[in-house]
Amino acid sequence: MDLDELRRRALRIHDLYDELNMQERGRVWTREEFMLGFMGDAGDLAKLILAQEGARSARPDSQAALEHELADCLWSVLILAHRYGLDLESAFLRTMEELEKTISARLDRVGPEER
Template sequence: MDLEELRRRALRVHDLYDELNLQEHGRVWTREEFMLGFMGDAGDLAKLILAQEGVRSDRPDSRAALEHELADCLWSVLILAHRYGIDLESAFVRTMEDLEKSISARLDR
């Protein structure tokens, strides 16, 4: 699956969440609420990474839980990019090019 296919799949789930939230709460999530959801997922991911490394024992350290949280975080990033009208593929390419140049210049010193 390429990035565009991932984006389309993420948007289908986003639309389902909108439908569910309208049904259950009478409104959809704002961009700010999506960001807060992402922060919660990132926190859960951090705890799972710590469990994987043996630093925490109060969280499940299963590979499935880690995969799930990584996928949740990717979903959130794809949705936030969509909600802010960002071409994530182009932004990623530009950012990686900038980082490669910056890091290479520092290594050449």
Template sequence: MDLDELRRRALLVHDLYDELNRQEHGRVWTREEFMLGFMGDAGDLAKLVLAQEGARTSRPDAQAALEHELADCLWSVLILAHRYDIDLENAFVRTVDELGKSISARLE
């Protein structure tokens, strides 16, 4: 599956959340609320990574939970990029290229 397909599927769920939030709360989430949701997911991911590394108590479904939180974080990044009209693919390629050049220059 490529990034366009991931983005398309993420937006389908985004639209369902919008519909649910309109029905239950009379409004949709703001960009700030999506960011806060992402921060919560990132915190959950951090706890799972710590558990995987033995710094926290692990849980029986640790691998499945880690997969779920990584996917949640990816979903949030895709939605935030959409909400801020960011071409994530181009931004990623540009950023990774810049990092690669910067790191390579420091290694020389």
């Protein structure tokens, strides 16, 4: 599955949430509320990572829970990019190119003998 397919699936779920929220609350989530939902998911993910690393009590379904929270976070990122009209694929590729250049330049300054 490529990014476009993931985006389409994420938008389908987004639309279902909008429909549900209209029925139950008479309004849809704002961009700010999507961001807050993402922050909650990121917090849940942090707790699961801590559990995986032994810093918290692990759940019996920790692997499935970790997969679920990572998927929730990805969904939120895809939806936030959509809600702000961003081309996430281009932004990701551009950012990775910038990071690769920056990190490579720093590694070149250190030199292979110090690595």
